[in-house]
Amino acid sequence: xxxxxxxxxxxxxxxxxxxxxxxxxxxxxxxxxxxxxxxxxxxxxxxxxxxxxxxxxxxxxxxxxxxxxxxxxxxxxxxxxxxxxxxxxxxxxxxxxxxxxxxxxxxxxxxxxxxxxxxxxxxxxxxxxxxxxxxxxxxxxxxxxxxxxxxxxxxxxxx
Amino acid sequence: xxxxxxxxxxxxxxxxxxxxxxxxxxxxxxxxxxxxxxxxxxxxxxxxxxxxxxxxxxxxxxxxxxxxxxxxxxxxxxxxxxxxxxxxxxxxxxxxxxxxxxxxxxxxxxxxxxxxxxxxxxxxxxxxxxxxxxxxxxxxxxxxxxxxxxxxxxxxxxxxxxxxxxxxxxxxxxxxxxxxxxxxxxxxxxxxxxxxxxxxxxxxxxxxxxxxxxxxxxxxxxxxxxxxxxxxxxxxxxxxxxxxxxxxxxxxxxxxxxxxxxxxxxxxxxxxxxxxxxxxxxxxxxxxxxxxxxxxxxxxxxxxxxxxxxxxxxxxxxxxxxxxxxxxxxxxxxxxxxxxxxxxxxxxxxxxxxxxxxxxxxxxxxxxxxxxxxxxxxxxxxxxxxxxxxxxxxxxxxxxxxxxxxxxxxxxxxxxxxxxxxxxxxxxxxxxxxxxxxxxxxxxxxxxxxxxxxxxxxxxxxxxxxxxxxxxxxxxxxxxxxxxxxxxxxxxxxxxxxxxxxxxx
Numbered sequence: 298x299x300x301x302x303x304x305x306x307x308x309x310x311x312x313x314x315x316x317x318x319x320x321x322x323x324x325x326x327x328x329x330x331x332x333x334x335x336x337x338x339x340x341x342x343x344x345x346x347x348x349x350x351x352x353x354x355x356x357x358x359x360x361x362x363x364x365x366x367x368x369x370x371x372x373x374x375x376x377x378x379x380x381x382x383x384x385x386x387x388x389x390x391x392x393x394x395x396x397x398x399x400x401x402x403x404x405x406x407x408x409x410x411x412x413x414x415x416x417x418x419x420x421x422x423x424x425x426x427x428x429x430x431x432x433x434x435x436x437x438x439x440x441x442x443x444x445x446x447x448x449x450x451x452x453x454x455x456x
Numbered sequence: 457x458x459x460x461x462x463x464x465x466x467x468x469x470x471x472x473x474x475x476x477x478x479x480x481x482x483x484x485x486x487x488x489x490x491x492x493x494x495x496x497x498x499x500x501x502x503x504x505x506x507x508x509x510x511x512x513x514x515x516x517x518x519x520x521x522x523x524x525x526x527x528x529x530x531x532x533x534x535x536x537x538x539x540x541x542x543x544x545x546x547x548x549x550x551x552x553x554x555x556x557x558x559x560x561x562x563x564x565x566x567x568x569x570x571x572x573x574x575x576x577x578x579x580x581x582x583x584x585x586x587x588x589x590x591x592x593x594x595x596x597x598x599x600x601x602x603x604x605x606x607x608x609x610x611x612x613x614x615x616x617x618x619x620x621x622x623x624x625x626x627x628x629x630x631x632x633x634x635x636x637x638x639x640x641x642x643x644x645x646x647x648x649x650x651x652x653x654x655x656x657x658x659x660x661x662x663x664x665x666x667x668x669x670x671x672x673x674x675x676x677x678x679x680x681x682x683x684x685x686x687x688x689x690x691x692x693x694x695x696x697x698x699x700x701x702x703x704x705x706x707x708x709x710x711x712x713x714x715x716x717x718x719x720x721x722x723x724x725x726x727x728x729x730x731x732x733x734x735x736x737x738x739x740x741x742x743x744x745x746x747x748x749x750x751x752x753x754x755x756x757x758x759x760x761x762x763x764x765x766x767x768x769x770x771x772x773x774x775x776x777x778x779x780x781x782x783x784x785x786x787x788x789x790x791x792x793x794x795x796x797x798x799x800x801x802x803x804x805x806x807x808x809x810x811x812x813x814x815x816x817x818x819x820x821x822x823x824x825x826x827x828x829x830x831x832x833x834x835x836x837x838x839x840x841x842x843x844x845x846x847x848x849x850x851x852x853x854x855x856x857x858x859x860x861x862x863x864x865x866x867x868x869x870x871x872x873x874x875x876x877x878x879x880x881x882x883x884x885x886x887x888x889x890x891x892x893x894x895x896x897x898x899x900x901x902x903x904x905x906x907x908x909x910x911x912x913x914x915x916x917x918x919x920x921x922x923x924x925x926x927x928x929x930x931x932x933x934x935x936x937x938x939x940x941x942x943x944x945x946x947x948x949x950x951x952x953x954x955x956x957x958x959x960x961x
Contacts, residue, residue: 320665320745320832321708323728328670328709347858349728362730362887364712365670382827383863386790387818419714419881421671422635424863425498425788425795431524434673438470438501 301335301370308333309341313348323349323359327366336367357369372407372414376449377431378440380417383424392428393417395442400449413449457514458487461505461512463557465642466637466674467581472503472519479520480504484527493643495557495791496797497544504679505539514539543902544813549775550799551763552756553636556643564689567646573691575765580699587615587658591761593769595781600626600717600754601829601858602934603847609751612741613659616749621661623652624745624752626722627668627675630714631830633789633861637755639797640785641668641675644759645682646691649705652760653696654765656703659751664705667722670712680707697885698708714831714885718933719752721887732887733933752858756785777803780857788814789950790827790863800845807841821866825950827874829858831881832938833864834945835874854945856938871946871953876904893936896927900943907954917954921947 312329316322323345330341337360346353350352357363360366380390393404396415400408407414426438432448440448458910462468462477475882477489478937497503500516504526508772514536515526524529536542548913554597559566579587592607613621625648640647652664668676686692694702708726716725720734723745744750760782764772773781780802786809788795793815810816810826817823825835834855836843843849850857865874879900886893900923907916924940947954 320706320854321726321728324708324711325726325728328711358730359728362713362732363710366711379632381881382831382874382877383861385874386865386869400934408701414655418712419885420630420634421466421631422629422638423467423470424633424635424790424861425792426471426501427790429470429590431671436470436674438467441548 301373302333303337304330304334304341306340306344309338309344310348313341319349323351323356327360331366336370339368372411374412374433374449375414375416376433376445377416377418379419379421379423379427379429381420382426383420384427384429387427389428392442392445396445396449399446401440446450458484458489459488459507460484460487461492461507463494463501463503463643464491464561464674464678465501465557466638466672468494468501468503469674471501471517475520476502476504476518476523477574479523480527481539483523490560492558493556493561494639494797495539495545496553496639498796499794499796500536506575507549511540514542525531526650536639544794544796544798547813548799549783549801551772551775552647552759552785553640553644553799554796554882555647556640559644561643561645564646564685564691567644571766572646573650573697575762576650576654579657579765580628580697580701582657584614584660585923586657587654587765590764590769594760594764594772595776595779596757596760596764596772597780597847598754599756599760599859600635601631601856603857606753609741610655610658612739613661613749613751615761616742618749620663620746620748621659621930622745622748622750623659623661623664624723624726625652625664625666625755625758626639626717626719626752626944627666627672627755628710628722629669629672629755629859630717631833631859631861633827633830633863634787634859635789636785636787636797636860638672638675640755640759641672645679646686647759647762648679648755649682649686649691651761652705653691653703654761655751655753655758657701659749661749662702662704662752664703665726665745666705666707667710667716667726668707669716670811672923676707676709683707687897712879715813715887715935718935720933722752723750725815730887732889733935735932756859775801777801777846778848779846780848784845784857784860786845786860786862788864791817791819791866792864793818802846803844805842806836806862809845809862810841814864817864817866819866819868821868823864824867824869824881825865825871827863827865827942828861829856830861831878832856832934832941833858833861834941835950836945837949840949854941854948856941871950872904872908873941875946875954876901878939878942879904882935886935890930890932890936892930893932893939894932896923896936897907897939899923900927900939913955917947
């Protein structure tokens, strides 16, 4: 289950403060916020800007540069399917198409019930045992259509 | 009391190693289960090894249902005999991966018992000049892909005068088909720590960072654990092994940007900024992190260092061929029967790796291509597979060894789709700083869409060739500068997939 907890301003500040003055502090603070809240809430931007003596635009620029940092909540579960060459060579494109057809969403999209988000990831380092994916932080190798359906609880959801 | 070894490596865990370990613990509560790194035989993962008087006996791939048969020895179909005698392992030349998969990654005692810290202890008795001379004499070249002589970089940082210097380890292993950095950080993390401390002694840096990609949660957990052990044991901190010399090391997580594997982009990211490439000069060796002299080396470059200091520069240099000295951890990936990690001296041929070690395609279909060196590497047809894996031989065929990843494709691969992907990937990952990369990648993808749709195919292939020249000559870094490499390789070797009639471009 992906974490989706709204943070109070005080909770945000408590996560930001220990990273001020550290090398790469803004990146560390963003990781800390996202680990707790599941995404970077817009309300955190001015607090980050003030803490690191940056403009809000600079903070937003960093958030938007990195694939990991999101500015909106995901579904309750996040499945990231590897799209890179080693997984392509063993059927990642077909697996991805199957997943998106099954859930009737586009890559990067979330099911209308807010249950599952499917997104691309470019390499999980499981290149000899693909197709690979990461489901709520858990790594899975040699994945196939049936394995995806079990993982995504597709049958269960349709019943 | 039986000792049973089960990997904690990502590739094993992704195939159920944790469930297997739980089942072993349930059925044989008196056994000692040691969670190791991976031996690198990915097709056998999860690999379970049982200690016997003759050596460890390997079973794999093991599911929880197989565990009773593995424990009583009746699962003969899964048994591969003594692990060290499996041909895939027996014919390797492991220096960097010498203990990966064998030891408990977080046991410093295991590390020392298998030759660890010998290089560091030698280095502590040497002057910085002598350490950098050893790296220079070993012929070590950057293992991340650029193959720059490591000794020159080390000497530049050593000679730089500054109040602070840094060692930065590039563990942003983003190339598809590569997983050696991940494996060593999961299976033998003290090896990297030792290499970095030695680099600190040589250059006068007292602070190091490991920049690790966020897609590697297991490596993050194991390496963070190793840092804690290393501090407690005095391997890191104010007084390294009682020498009076200081070295601090910190783990820093990336956030899903391939470009941060480029060293200047990595440094920007490590400063907490957008990972945008810097123009060089100034070289990071002179003005790197926070403007201070910074040694940026790949995980595997730093992991070659303990061996060089322990056994001598000549020992390491005697492996390999020509100007490609030492060993290289190659990674067999994609559609391959026996995928995994093969460490060999430079000079082994691509065919030996893909066929003798790898066993050809996993699907059993004919081979179409091997992409060597990640997304910026060439697609090579089988008639070039006798090329020796060394930097110069690969340059001569318009390819590169890169980080040593080899992705095999069978005859169902559509090379036009692979070219389209090369541009899409570049468009997605470009940092946006220079125009040829930022715009060129998008234009390339558009041109490929037209070629695939058979719209004025020949004119568009000409346009594509022109675009490649602009990207190669005009891009600030290898992202835009080398995206043309896979594209050109397809134009040269797989033209039929792009042209409808004539061959060659």
